Amino acid sequence: MPSEFLKFDPYNFVPLSRTPWGGELIVKTKKQILRGPESGWPERIGESWEISTDAAFPSRVRNLKDVQGKAPLFTEVLNESAEHFLGRTLSRKYGAHCPLLLKWLSASDPLSVQVHPQHTHPALKPDECGKPESWLVLSTQPGGHVFLGFKEKISESDIIEALKSDRAAEVMHVFEPRAGDYIAIPPGCVHATGPGVLIAEPQYVLPGRSGKTWRLSDWGRRYNEKGERDPNGKPRELHVDAALSAINWNLPRGKSVETLLVRSLKHKEHLPADDYNPFPVQYFAQAGLYSYKPLVAGQFSLVTCWQGQLQLISRSKESLVLNAGESGLISAAAGEIEIALARTEAGLEPGAAFFGFVASDLQGV
Numbered sequence: 001m002p003s004e005f006l007k008f009d010p011y012n013f014v015p016l017s018r019t020p021w022g023g024e025l026i027v028k029t030k031k032q033i034l035r036g037p038e039s040g041w042p043e044r045i046g047e048s049w050e051i052s053t054d055a056a057f058p059s060r061v062r063n064l065k066d067v068q069g070k071a072p073l074f075t076e077v078l079n080e081s082a083e084h085f086l087g088r089t090l091s092r093k094y095g096a097h098c099p100l101l102l103k104w105l106s107a108s109d110p111l112s113v114q115v116h117p118q119h120t121h122p123a124l125k126p127d128e129c130g131k132p133e134s135w136l137v138l139s140t141q142p143g144g145h146v147f148l149g150f151k152e153k154i155s156e157s158d159i160i161e162a163l164k165s166d167r168a169a170e171v172m173h174v175f176e177p178r179a180g181d182y183i184a185i186p187p188g189c190v191h192a193t194g195p196g197v198l199i200a201e202p203q204y205v206l207p208g209r210s211g212k213t214w215r216l217s218d219w220g221r222r223y224n225e226k227g228e229r230d231p232n233g234k235p236r237e238l239h240v241d242a243a244l245s246a247i248n249w250n251l252p253r254g255k256s257v258e259t260l261l262v263r264s265l266k267h268k269e270h271l272p273a274d275d276y277n278p279f280p281v282q283y284f285a286q287a288g289l290y291s292y293k294p295l296v297a298g299q300f301s302l303v304t305c306w307q308g309q310l311q312l313i314s315r316s317k318e319s320l321v322l323n324a325g326e327s328g329l330i331s332a333a334a335g336e337i338e339i340a341l342a343r344t345e346a347g348l349e350p351g352a353a354f355f356g357f358v359a360s361d362l363q364g365v
Contacts, residue, residue: 002081004334005312005320007063008327009071011037012049014057016227019046020236023106025139025198029306030325033344048104050327051302053078053097054205063320074098087299087332090357097207100279100357102302102327105135105199109229111192112236113147113168113217117246118187124212131211133203134277135183135193136265136353138306140176144196147172148261149189152254164240168217173254177262179351180285184261184277188248190216200304202279202355214243270295273358280356287343287350293336295356301330308350311340322352330354 010030016022026045030036049057052074059074066072075096082091086098093099105111116131117124124130135146150159151173162171172190177183177197185191193199205211215238222233252260263271265283268290273280280295287308294301303310304327312320314334322328324344330337341350 002084002331002333003064004314004316004318004331005063006061006074006077006085006329006331007320007322008051008074008329009060009062010034010048010050010326012052012057012059013042013045014047014049016042016044016046017225018227020223020227020229021107021109021111022046022227023108023195025106025141026104029139029198032307032325033309033323034325044108045106049101050104050200050304051098051100051102051329054101054210056210084333085300085329085331090299094207099204099206100302100355101203101205101211102304102355103201103203104138104304105193105201107193107195107197109221110147110194110219112215112219113163113172113190113192114213114215115190115243115246116185116187117212117214117242119206121246123242123245127209128212129206129209130187131203131205131213132187132278133185133201134279134281135185136200136281136283137177137179137181137183138198138200138351139179140198141196143176145174145176145194146183146197147174147192147194148183149173149191149251149257150253152256154253156249160244163216163244166217166220168219173257175258178264180265180283182263182265182271182277182281182283186248186261186276188246189251189261190247198306200306200353202302204278204357214239214246216240216243273356278358280358282354284339284341284352285349287341289338289340291336292330292339292354294330294332295354296358298332299357300332302355303328303330303352305350305352307348308344309342310350310352311342313338313340
């Protein structure tokens with residue numbers, strides 16, 4: 001019988017040439033316990049693709065071996081046992097593709113001001129899709145902030161003019177989140193993460209396609225080939241016209257968009273999916289032994305740990321340990337399990353979160 005849990009390689013980092021805004025918080029968090037990749041720790045990491053079947057940055061499964069004794073690709077594991085791991089409904093719909101992609105994000109500079117289209121947007125190419133996503137704030141530094149939607153009392157035409165003139169800072173709504181905030185980023189919501197915030201980001205991506213991001217502004221920056229700020233470098237590509245066509249102008253502004261899209265989670269709290277946040281989540285922030293029930297019956301869960309140590313224990317007594325900086329999958333076959341959260345540093349509570357996938361909430365988005 002296949003394993004009930006999967007543990008993924010924690011060093012699936014995107015190069016800074018693609019994420020020149022990358023920050024230090026992913027490195028700081030993963031270095032707490034993990035030894036690091038063979039090439040050593042980079043100074044900055046913008047994105048860590050924690051769990052992925054995307055061909056660009058596919059995940060490897062560390063607690064399994066292929067016929068050559070190496071860690072197999074997640075896709076290869078699903079080719080053999082998709083129903084066991086994903087569940088019957090999702091395996092029939094998606095095959096060896098996991099529709100839930102999980103990333104970590106950290107920025108030293110704000111990300112580009114961006115928007116994700118709906119899956120059905122007519123400007124998407126055959127190998128592209130939308131990218132509904134949410135942000136779980138794992139930790140923050142003083143002054144850490146994000147950009148979410150637009151300020152109040154500014155007309156649509158003035159917002160468009162500012163965006164076309166690369167003056168996004170004049171119209172974007174800014175707020176300072178706290179650890180445990182869960183922020184929905186539905187298609188059509190203009191957004192950007194700022195510095196000083198470590199984020200776990202679940203995304204819904206269609207099989208054989210890449211989730212599309214259209215940039216409205218990159219804050220006037222230029223970069224060299226190494227991903228370093230350089231006044232003599234090149235600006236990143238913008239997609240202003242396509243992005244403007246994807247914006248949902250019906251979303252509220254200012255504090256009202258926070259009220260609609262942000263939930264502050266408490267220890268053990270389970271937040272179900274809704275029209276704006278299609279990924280149910282359960283958040284744990286204290287040491288102890290707990291029962292964990294799948295967020296969606298008959299389906300898998302993804303889990304990530306950013307502080308302390310997490311042990312997963314199945315009904316058959318199979319167990320798997322995730323240290324801070326590691327992520328895993330609980331198979332659909334496992335059902336309800338026990339979890340044990342432990343401190344690895346005195347005075348610092350462990351942290352872990354579980355994510356689900358509600359396909360019925362995502363059709364047509």
